[in-house]
Amino acid sequence: MERKRSAELYQEALRLMPGGVNSPVRAFKAVGGHPVFFERGLGARLFDVDGNEYVDYVCSWGALIAGHAHPHVIRSIQERAAAGTSFGAPVPGELRLAGLILEAFPRMGLVRLVSSGTEATMTAVRLARGFTGRERIVKFDGCYHGHSDSLLVEAGSGAATLGLPGSAGVPVEIAARTISIPFNEPAAVREAFRRFGPEIACLIVEPVAANMGLVSPIPGFLEEAVAAARAAGALIIFDEVITGFRLAFGGVQAILGLEPDLTCLGKIIGGGMPVGAVGGRREIMEWLAPRGPVYQAGTLSGNPVAVAAGAAALEILQRERPYPGLEEKGEALAAGLAREARQAGVPVHINRAGSMLTVFFTPVEVRDYRTARAADPERYARFFHGMLSQGIYLPPSQFESWFLSTTHGWTDVENTIRAAHRAFREL
Ligand SMILES: *Cc1c(COP(=O)(O)O)cnc(C)c1O
Numbered sequence: 250m251e252r253k254r255s256a257e258l259y260q261e262a263l264r265l266m267p268g269g270v271n272s273p274v275r276a277f278k279a280v281g282g283h284p285v286f287f288e289r290g291l292g293a294r295l296f297d298v299d300g301n302e303y304v305d306y307v308c309s310w311g312a313l314i315a316g317h318a319h320p321h322v323i324r325s326i327q328e329r330a331a332a333g334t335s336f337g338a339p340v341p342g343e344l345r346l347a348g349l350i351l352e353a354f355p356r357m358g359l360v361r362l363v364s365s366g367t368e369a370t371m372t373a374v375r376l377a378r379g380f381t382g383r384e385r386i387v388k389f390d391g392c393y394h395g396h397s398d399s400l401l402v403e404a405g406s407g408a409a410t411l412g413l414p415g416s417a418g419v420p421v422e423i424a425a426r427t428i429s430i431p432f433n434e435p436a437a438v439r440e441a442f443r444r445f446g447p448e449i450a451c452l453i454v455e456p457v458a459a460n461m462g463l464v465s466p467i468p469g470f471l472e473e474a475v476a477a478a479r480a481a482g483a484l485i486i487f488d489e490v491i492t493g494f495r496l497a498f499g500g501v502q503a504i505l506g507l508e509p510d511l512t513c514l515g516k517i518i519g520g521g522m523p524v525g526a527v528g529g530r531r532e533i534m535e536w537l538a539p540r541g542p543v544y545q546a547g548t549l550s551g552n553p554v555a556v557a558a559g560a561a562a563l564e565i566l567q568r569e570r571p572y573p574g575l576e577e578k579g580e581a582l583a584a585g586l587a588r589e590a591r592q593a594g595v596p597v598h599i600n601r602a603g604s605m606l607t608v609f610f611t612p613v614e615v616r617d618y619r620t621a622r623a624a625d626p627e628r629y630a631r632f633f634h635g636m637l638s639q640g641i642y643l644p645p646s647q648f649e650s651w652f653l654s655t656t657h658g659w660t661d662v663e664n665t666i667r668a669a670h671r672a673f674r675e676l
Contacts, residue, residue, distance in 0.1 A: 250638050252285060254297075254299045255285050259283040259286070269284070270284065273411065274407040274649065275645070279630065279645060280629070280630040280645045280646070284645075285301075285303075285642070289317075290313075290318055291318050292316040292317060292654070292656035293305055293316055301640065303637075303641065304640060304641050304665060305654075306642060306644070306652060306665075307644050308654050309516075310491075310516065311491050311652045312515075312516040312520075313520075313652075314517050314571075314575075314604075314654055315565045315566070315656070316655060316657075319561075319562070321565055322520045322521065322558050322561040325560070325561035326522070326561075328557070329557035332553075333553070334552070334553065335549060335552055335553065336553065340553045342560065343551040343556050345556070345560045346362065346518070346563070347360050347526075349567065350518065353499045353500075356530075357512060358528075358529070358530055358531030359529070360527070360534075361526065361537060361550075362550055363525040363527065363547055364547055365395070365523055366490035366515030366525045367395030368525050368545075369490065369514060369525035369526055370394040370397065370400060370453065370488055370513045370527075371395065371399075372527045372537075373451075373513050373527045373529075374400065374450070374486070377483075377484040377511065379543035380533050381450045381451070381483065383448050383449060383450035384448065384450060385426050385427075385445055385448045386426065386428070386451050386453060387427075387428045387429075387430065387442075387449055388427060388429050389454055390430065390432060390461075390618035391403065391404075391409060391461030391617065391618030391621060391648075392404070392432065392455045392460060394453055394488050394490075395490075398419045398420070398424075399423055399426065400453070401415060401416045401419055401424075403415075403618070404460075405458070405461040405648060406460040409461055409618070409621075409622075409646075409648040428441050432454075432461075432464060433464070433466060433467050433617050434617065435469070435473040435474065438474045438478075439477055442477045442478065442481045442483070446480075446482075447481065447482070449481055451483050451484040451486050451510075452478040452485055453486040453488055454474065454487060454488065455488045455489075456471055456492060456500070456502065456507070457491075459492070460648070461621040462615065463601065463606055464600060464617065464621065467616065471501075472505075472507070485508075485509040485511070486509060486511045486513065487511070487513070488513045489501060489512055491515075491650070493514040493515075493516075493518065494563065495517060496604075498567060498572070511527060511530075512527070512528055512529060513526070514526040514527075517563075517566075518562070519562075520559045520562030521562075522552075522554060522555035523555055524555045524556065565655075569655065572603065575603055575653055575655065576603050578604065578659070578662055581659075581662055582606065582662050582666065585665075585669070586599055586608055586665075586669050590673050592670075593674045593676070595610070595673045596611065596612035598613065598624075600615055604653035605651065606650065606651050607647075609621065610626075610629050610632070611624040621647075621648060624647055628676055629646075629647040631676055632673070632676060635668075635672030635675050636665075636669065640668070641664075641668050
């Protein structure tokens with residue numbers, strides 16, 4: 250498979266942008282080689298600038314649950330864009346998206362639309378600090394909540410891929426207010442709240458962690474964490490930027506019956522356009538400007554084209570309720586991959602939740618950031634390239650989740666398992 254044009258474009262990109270990319274994980278640093286430049290997507294398919302075709306398991310990092318260029322989404326974007334792209338003033342489409350979100354999350358009293366997941370989590374943390382009058386926050390090692398100062402401590406996603414425990418440029422005074430503890434360890438949560446309880450504004454968590462690779466909560470972990478935070482008077486923030494409309498219409502909180510005070514959304518709710526959201530209990534949300542003293546704003550927040558795309562995506566999910574089908578395909582894919590790895594004698598541990606999964610190249614169970622990091626990144630890199638050369642586009646890092654869309658067919662799943670048969674054997 251030739252990728253000559255991609256290689257040329259990457260050389261040119263290196264002259265124009267830091268590392269040649271506008272978001273770090275795209276740079277292929279963890280797997281080697283150069284990024285693939287894409288021209289077109291359709292359903293579960295991607296087409297690169299050299300004319301190669303791939304089955305896509307990145308799906309814009311989970312955003313495209315209905316696949317690339319879904320006709321309902323594209324029509325909504327085109328119709329809206331033709332009537333003007335931004336006014337910096339309210340448009341009816343904002344109500345449509347906000348209404349769909351509140352319908353999906355019945356415990357959310359109010360929602361504010363922003364332009365990224367990072368803005369959503371940053372706003373949620375500021376709101377929690379403003380509302381409680383406290384400054385410390387608790388997060389979990391390997392969870393990623395965007396790239397704001399307070400949250401780039403032991404963060405997952407690109408920070409995990411590059412092995413960065415923090416970021417240069419974050420003042421130590423700010424990082425010191427963030428307590429990061431191991432995921433899936435109730436004792437660590439109890440200890441954090443025992444020591445710092447009255448100073449803690451909030452606990453923020455990905456209820457199913459997807460940015461250290463996929464790691465589900467062990468039974469009772471979230472319930473204990475929520476109880477400890479509540480007992481200390483801290484707010485509970487569920488970062489459902491990935492999971493919000495991925496595992497259920499209403500997120501992990503709907504599945505587990507948990508009641509966070511604030512919820513952050515992103516990715517899927519933009520339908521492939523930049524949209525994020527923070528929502529929660531009315532009395533907390535009313536602390537946001539212009540009602541309250543916690544400031545937050547955005548020139549392009551609630552952008553008409555972006556909210557049209559997002560509402561169209563949520564309408565598809567509301568209408569089709571694709572979750573059982575996604576679960577079935579996810580299960581079959583994980584089972585097929587596990588079988589192929591076993592037969593090839595390659596020790597892997599596959600974590601899956603619904604249509605998200607990660608193949609960790611490690612013989613031990615992965616249940617937190619420490620065990621995730623024990624997985625072999627070089628083996629993953631070779632596997633990644635083995636799959637890429639057979640037209641399967643996987644996340645270019647061990648510490649990310651694969652995503653299925655509603656447009657992945659059974660043939661795609663079978664072809665992927667067949668490709669894995671070869672890729673595992675060639676390791
Ligand atoms: C992607 C992600 C974010 C950040 O969203 P951006 O739109 O990339 O800023 C925050 N939290 C989680 C759980 C994410 O997966």
